[in-house]
Amino acid sequence: MTRNDYPLILQIKDVIKILGFSKSTVYSLVQEPDFPVLQVNNRKVVYRDDFFAWLDSKRKIIS
Template identity: 85%
Template sequence: MTRKDYPLILQMKDVVKILGFSKSTVYSLIQEPDFPILQINNRKVVYRDDFFVWLDSKRRVIS
């Protein structure tokens, strides 16, 4: 699946699937101040493009 195949608004289950992390790990990650979370009432979602920008910013090259 490519980035554009995901919905514009990602639910936490989508983030769990993309990252391959446990649900508890993802919920810990979204507490980080730079995570692009959007809270609507009690639901936590993230814009797809913002999520992938955030994810790309976490990449580092190990030589």
């Protein structure tokens, strides 16, 4: 799947699938101040483009 194949609003289960991380690891990431999460009522969601921008910002070049 490409980035644009995902819905505009990602649920946490989508983030878990994309990253391949455990549920507890993703919920820990969600608590980080720079993680682009939105609280909508009792649900946490993420704008797709903000999530991938955040993910790109975490990339490190290894030389």
